[in-house]
Amino acid sequence: MEAAAVRAKADLSLRERAYGLTRTFLSRYGLILVLLILPVVYGIQDLNHDGNLTRLATNLKDGISNGAIWALVALGYTLVYGIIELINFAHGDVFMIGSFVSLGFFGTVGLTLTTGTFGLIGGLAITLIVAGIACGALNAMIERVAYRPLRNAPKLAPLITAVGFSFILQNIGLLWLGGQFQPVPDLINSQHDLVKVGGVAIQNDDVLAVATTIPLLLLLGAFVSRSRIGKAMRATAQDPEAARLMGINVDTTVSLTFLIGGFLAGAAGLIYALYQTNVWFFQGFRAGLIAFTAAVMGGIGNLRGAVLGGLIIGCVQQISDNRIGSKWTEAIVFAYLILIMVFRPRGLIGEETREAG
């Protein structure tokens, strides 16, 4: 009798322990497992079908170069969220404006399909700076007009104005270039195969995306960790009141954060325009949600997380575009967003916000 009771107890504790272990395992690796489902399933399918992984590798290559763009946009979300805990809903549309400014500026700076390599690189660098500054200024202006007056209001108030500004920017874009997709001159000959690595063709646009993103990321990283303004940003993110007591001008710091986020969005806008070779006024809404998903996936407030999330979402998106059909891609990305929000709201690397401590 007693022995049975003891055994029952042991069973129970064993079961409980197994349950607990599964739980810990799922909460730690569940998201990674879910993320691996798509590549693994299609990898096996490719191996059965073609006997090699070229198609999957091409998807991943496209995903990484595409994801580099999302990473730049996601950084804007994560910087702003880290410092004032606001989802800057208009950020995606700032990115769209960046594409439009770039397209307009190609003509001004005299970039055409016949421009030589050095002229092209110089012209694009100037365009990058112009688009970045335009978007940075726009983003800082939005903060000044729509978010700063509402810092003391309930948290939902600035989110609502952000949505409002998103619509305003979309309609500015609509007025600017009309409701159709606008073609962008294929300045970099984007589909040209540069090198072939194991059957995967690396094209000009991939190189452009990665080669622009990496220096920007390194610059940003150094800026945030080393410079005075970067330190002020981190201090404000941790504790605005203490930062103010230490003599940091919180308002200026917040403005600068928006400026930097906008600059990155403008740069991303330029790359996107050259990468996709078309732009339209609604691209920002979709890009914004994808990039936000990326930021949350990495852990909001966390710069490395945003980059990682961007690359992963880029891959998910490419695989889905290529295998499932591009009309379902948005639904799949949003489903990922919901899954992450529900099961791992702190993201892969871990969020860095005041609430997270």
Add this chain to the structure above:
Amino acid sequence: MSTPAAKRLSELLEHDQRDRVLAAALILSAAILPFFFETGSGFIDDAVTALAYVVMALGLNIVVGFAGLLDLGYVAFFAIGAYTMGWLGSGFAYSANGGKGIHVGVTGPISQLPGIHLNFLLIVVGAVITTAIAGAVIGLPTLRLRGDYIAIVTLAFGEIIGRVATNGDDIHFGSYTLTAGSQGITPVDKIQLPGLSEFTSLDLRPWYWTALGMVVVVLFVNFRLRDSRLGRAWIAIREDEVAAASMGVPLVRTKLLAYATGAAFGGISGAFLGSYLNTVNADQFQFGFSIFVLGMIILGGLGSIWGVVLGAIALSFINTRLIPDVLNSVPSKIGLNFDLTQLSFGIFGFLLVIMMVLRPQGLLPERRRRIELTEGVGTGEEQLFEARV
């Protein structure tokens, strides 16, 4: 009647009575309004749409205004309600019952047509049930999230439902598809109410009165809910979730009920609009619509029932009358060449920003909300970052 307390009570009662008389007068004047216009006129058409939007805005107001859960995917419930109407009240399922169709409670020519044709009242009940379930399902994953994440998750759900509606003509169940995509399910049955002949698209007065009836019912339910135990629990959660939970408010049930109730109103309105517009088309269910409805309740005043009614009517008429008829010629007059109706969502966005910055309490604010926003928490400089929960 001599004690101050009794005097105060009688004042309160008088105040209450005055409100009731005012409401009755308002509804009565709304009821006789169509007699002053031709029955097929554009004005009545716009008024019917406006009333349907009032129902929807009152539903969203429960979620956002009462319970303080920002829902950016409200269009999902419009979609589900409208599709319930489309599935159960049209020839869409043409092969149902071996091509003979299923008919419940319908008379006249519809009762001979193939497809599923249920009586409008049954469909409304169906729409309420499906949207309430959908509301609770969408609400479930948001329960533990903080405010701004709730907004994004609901937005994502709304977009997923929109995608499914657009691509639903690819999803097959036997010989049926889920939706008709952007082609739309059309025609949709006209409303048949017991004791009345079937509504037509020429005589709009019955539609108007049906919509008004819905508004009155929903208004009544809204007032009763607000003053009920549940309504007070919603407001308590909005004000301070932790405090509400520690006072014994069951968070999960209360929040889910807010989502489900709000969604059900959206479903009623969606079913009505599906029948009235005579089509259930995937292009109707865009993110912009969620913001359109959100704009109504922000314009009127979050949480204020009469404010929301005013906001919905105002924004609806701005959309159907003011922008296309009055303001549309303005750009060409000042030498610009564009179509202002294209920009209506930009105008709504502008409205959201202006309202939030200059008059966050709305046109007809709720008393509690006004106190909260103007005298309440977080006015001091030192509370700069603290009071935004």
